[in-house]
Amino acid sequence: MTGKPTYQRPMLVRHQAGLMNKLSRVAGMRPLTEIDGVPVAALVERFGSPLFVFSERSIVSRHRELRDALSVRLPKARLAWSYKTNYLDAVCKVMHREGSLAEVVSEMELDKALRQVAGTEIIFNGPYKPEGALEKAFRAGARVHLDHFDELARAEAVARRLGLAPKVALRINMSLPGITPWSRFGFNLESGQALDAVRRLRAGGVLQLAGLHAHVGTFVQDVDAYRQEARKLSELANLLAREHGVMVEWIDLGGGFASNNTLHAQYLPGEQVTPSFAQYAEAIAEGLAALALPPGREPTIFLETGRALVDEAGSLVTTVHATKRLTDGRRALILDAGVNSLFTAFWYRHDVVPAQPFAGTPEPTILYGPLCMAIDVVRDQLLFPPLSPGDRIVVRNVGAYNVTQWMQFITDRPAVVLVSRTGEAALMRRRESVETLLAQEEVPAWLA
Amino acid sequence: MDTLQRLKDLAVSESGFVFDPHSGQTFSLNETGRAILEALKRGETVEQIVTDLRQGFEVEPGADLGRDVHEFLLLAREQGWPVPQVEAP
Numbered sequence: 319m320t321g322k323p324t325y326q327r328p329m330l331v332r333h334q335a336g337l338m339n340k341l342s343r344v345a346g347m348r349p350l351t352e353i354d355g356v357p358v359a360a361l362v363e364r365f366g367s368p369l370f371v372f373s374e375r376s377i378v379s380r381h382r383e384l385r386d387a388l389s390v391r392l393p394k395a396r397l398a399w400s401y402k403t404n405y406l407d408a409v410c411k412v413m414h415r416e417g418s419l420a421e422v423v424s425e426m427e428l429d430k431a432l433r434q435v436a437g438t439e440i441i442f443n444g445p446y447k448p449e450g451a452l453e454k455a456f457r458a459g460a461r462v463h464l465d466h467f468d469e470l471a472r473a474e475a476v477a478r479r480l481g482l483a484p485k486v487a488l489r490i491n492m493s494l495p496g497i498t499p500w501s502r503f504g505f506n507l508e509s510g511q512a513l514d515a516v517r518r519l520r521a522g523g524v525l526q527l528a529g530l531h532a533h534v535g536t537f538v539q540d541v542d543a544y545r546q547e548a549r550k551l552s553e554l555a556n557l558l559a560r561e562h563g564v565m566v567e568w569i570d571l572g573g574g575f576a577s578n579n580t581l582h583a584q585y586l587p588g589e590q591v592t593p594s595f596a597q598y599a600e601a602i603a604e605g606l607a608a609l610a611l612p613p614g615r616e617p618t619i620f621l622e623t624g625r626a627l628v629d630e631a632g633s634l635v636t637t638v639h640a641t642k643r644l645t646d647g648r649r650a651l652i653l654d655a656g657v658n659s660l661f662t663a664f665w666y667r668h669d670v671v672p673a674q675p676f677a678g679t680p681e682p683t684i685l686y687g688p689l690c691m692a693i694d695v696v697r698d699q700l701l702f703p704p705l706s707p708g709d710r711i712v713v714r715n716v717g718a719y720n721v722t723q724w725m726q727f728i729t730d731r732p733a734v735v736l737v738s739r740t741g742e743a744a745l746m747r748r749r750e751s752v753e754t755l756l757a758q759e760e761v762p763a764w765l766a
Numbered sequence: 767m768d769t770l771q772r773l774k775d776l777a778v779s780e781s782g783f784v785f786d787p788h789s790g791q792t793f794s795l796n797e798t799g800r801a802i803l804e805a806l807k808r809g810e811t812v813e814q815i816v817t818d819l820r821q822g823f824e825v826e827p828g829a830d831l832g833r834d835v836h837e838f839l840l841l842a843r844e845q846g847w848p849v850p851q852v853e854a855p
Contacts, residue, residue: 322822323822324824325823327834
């Protein structure tokens, strides 16, 4: 010990007075050195960087929180895991072990789900269900939710050919104040199209109308949307019972609950404005109070919550490759993970924290990924402590959509690891390599 | 007013809080930044500043102090400080 202060790179930050700083809250920033008790440094040493790390404890705890919030208000509520949010086998297995059905929107997802659960535990949504997929779904006893008239006719043809009379649901879209309508999916309620579909389906004499389904949007932070959606579907269910003799057995309210992430256009941080599961559940229960079906005929209520269950469980560990100073004075960090791995950087101002203790004055910083592309920005403005090449950063709340929508562009997709509730870390998906890429390629004979 | 005098007008507290009486703006410096500003006020060159830093701080092997000082001076100029023009290291 010499008694001299430790050298830090010199720092100069201009004070900016004004409203609450929306860029970040450095005062509260703490390093995230461990994920569920496992040191981040040890994870990187074992599995490499960048690295997606999922917490089984978080998945289970969020799942139980939502299930409990629903069950005290809606005894017949069930969750259906939205495969498109994250269809890694291990993640789906955790969800199914907790009691979730599978909600799939493509034949590929259907195939994946059939390896995990019985067909009767699958909800098949989406606007594209080719005949082969419908046949597979009907044979397995999946709940098929019909999206448009062509699909209705196609489903009838398939069921007739198979000699089956499957129970199906109609997807309904509706107008809700303050919510951008998703009229491209399902049959419109206000125009009368939904009732036309009911008549058409019943006239066909093949399919049995047993369910109603709607999905009001994505990252919906206004719980009133669910109150109105539930009320409108309840009133439609009442009308079907009263005037068409159809007693629906299930109502699927879709997904769309917001996670704690912060949208780019959002002023306050997500954790301050995102409703709790209890608030969503309360609004849904209030809307469903409009149901007036005979006692004992209450429909099962499905929710296809994806993002809000798994986002918080996922972290992306990335390494600082270089630092540079931009001409506008900002510090730039070049990371080994970019928007190719972290697709959601286009949507959110992600919560980013160093993975080791840090010191020094925070300064305006931009986080770039490794791609030779101007769009490769992980965070475009935040107050961040000074870091050096080799330092690790954790991007938090990235569990939803990234490991399904990630792109194989220029670099390999990183490995994905699950940390168990007892602190054991294991691979859920291996890091890709150039062999992964080449395995799909062919060179035409005349070029060989 | 000459550059050195304007630099001397920057009021610096022991904790690195800086007030620029000409612009009314305030800034924060870390300890290293404060040492550089004090050296600039004494009219030191980049080479002298680097020597000061090596003597005054515990520096890890491999740290590029010349680059750091140069970068700090560019940043200071961006903020409107009357910092003398310096060549890249």
